[in-house]
Amino acid sequence: MTSTDIAVSVQNLTKSYGAFAALDGVTFDIERGETFALLGPNGAGKSTTIEILEGYRDRSGGEARVLGVDPQHGGLEWKARLGIVLQSSGESGNVTVREQLTQFAGFYPNARSVNDVIAAVGLEEKAGTRIKNLSGGQRRRVDVALGVIGRPELLFLDEPTTGFDPEARRQFWELIHELKREGTTILLTTHYLDEAAQLSDRAAVVAGGKLIDIGPVGSLGSAEARVPIVRWLENGVSREVRSHDPGATVADLVRRIGEPQNLEVVRPSLEDIYLGLVADSGPASHGESSARVAANTLTTEAAIAGTSSKENGLA
Numbered sequence: 001m002t003s004t005d006i007a008v009s010v011q012n013l014t015k016s017y018g019a020f021a022a023l024d025g026v027t028f029d030i031e032r033g034e035t036f037a038l039l040g041p042n043g044a045g046k047s048t049t050i051e052i053l054e055g056y057r058d059r060s061g062g063e064a065r066v067l068g069v070d071p072q073h074g075g076l077e078w079k080a081r082l083g084i085v086l087q088s089s090g091e092s093g094n095v096t097v098r099e100q101l102t103q104f105a106g107f108y109p110n111a112r113s114v115n116d117v118i119a120a121v122g123l124e125e126k127a128g129t130r131i132k133n134l135s136g137g138q139r140r141r142v143d144v145a146l147g148v149i150g151r152p153e154l155l156f157l158d159e160p161t162t163g164f165d166p167e168a169r170r171q172f173w174e175l176i177h178e179l180k181r182e183g184t185t186i187l188l189t190t191h192y193l194d195e196a197a198q199l200s201d202r203a204a205v206v207a208g209g210k211l212i213d214i215g216p217v218g219s220l221g222s223a224e225a226r227v228p229i230v231r232w233l234e235n236g237v238s239r240e241v242r243s244h245d246p247g248a249t250v251a252d253l254v255r256r257i258g259e260p261q262n263l264e265v266v267r268p269s270l271e272d273i274y275l276g277l278v279a280d281s282g283p284a285s286h287g288e289s290s291a292r293v294a295a296n297t298l299t300t301e302a303a304i305a306g307t308s309s310k311e312n313g314l315a
């Protein structure tokens with residue numbers, strides 16, 4: 001792979017606030033055309049990473065290249081190649097949706113059609129409404145529209161769908177798939193793991209300022225963490241067992257107890273795997289996170305069911 005295939009390159013990135021290390025040696029590359037998710041609990045360092053790459057924050061150490069440029073020295077021409085949706089919306093103005101987008105479109109050499117973008121984010125009926133009169137979720141859609149209007153080569157999306165209703169999220173996913181088809185490189189942070197699984201080619205998990213895993217979304221976590229789970233109800237008690245060969249496990253189960261109630265075979269979701277990774281990363285994830293609590297719940301369920309097929313009488 002040549003350096004021109006790489007949209008973002010981060011090596012040993014650090015960011016300190018006094019003695020506190022918000023980022024502690026993070027390294028990853030994002031290829032051109034790739035959608036890459038940065039996942040992690042609150043305070044993990046995701047926004048710090050994104051803001052350094054956008055040129056909004058200086059790093060304390062390490063190297064960063066964004067579209068071949070050090071973001072600390074990126075000029076206007078470089079900025080025009082980026083699309084940015086910040087975590088919190090700055091848009092609450094007195095202008096209408098259409099006016100705001102038309103103004104932004106004028107900043108870019110090859111902007112998209114304002115009407116197309118308004119339609120893509122589902123704001124046709126609000127195009128003539130002043131932004132200050134929109135709901136929170138509608139304003140967030142304006143943020144996304146402003147991020148994509150300039151036809152960016154690289155789009156940063158920091159928790160883009162916070163406040164979206166389910167229909168708007170699906171519509172947003174469609175927009176991202178369209179941008180992917182056009183070859184846009186996307187760096188996404190989100191706490192919605194289904195969103196990350198749906199949209200990303202690869203993901204990195206950060207906790208406590210350190211990168212704890214990176215890879216294609218289907219390959220994150222240990223091989224053991226990705227083993228399918230067979231669940232059923234037996235004598236009113238919920239049971240589950242992990243099995244490399246769920247078909248054989250179910251056949252054994254049917255032989256043993258007949259047709260099992262509430263039988264399901266599930267592959268651990270990205271959320272299951274993420275929760276395990278974050279829990280394993282320990283207290284470095286800056287406080288007791290909901291992830292740790294949820295991971296403990298999973299452990300408890302596993303304990304109820306027993307930990308091996310032998311203990312469940314399936315062997």
Ligand SMILES: Nc1ncnc2c1ncn2[C@@H]1O[C@H](COP(=O)(O)OP(=O)(O)OP(=O)(O)O)[C@@H](O)[C@H]1O
Pocket residue numbers: 017022040041042043044045046047048049087286
């Ligand atoms: N200006 C600052 N001064 C001191 N500490 C800061 C500053 N900005 C961020 N931090 C700290 O750096 C850490 C990383 O923050 P960051 O915003 O990158 O987390 P995040 O992963 O984006 O979290 P969230 O999911 O809540 O958005 C946090 O502990 C935060 O309190």
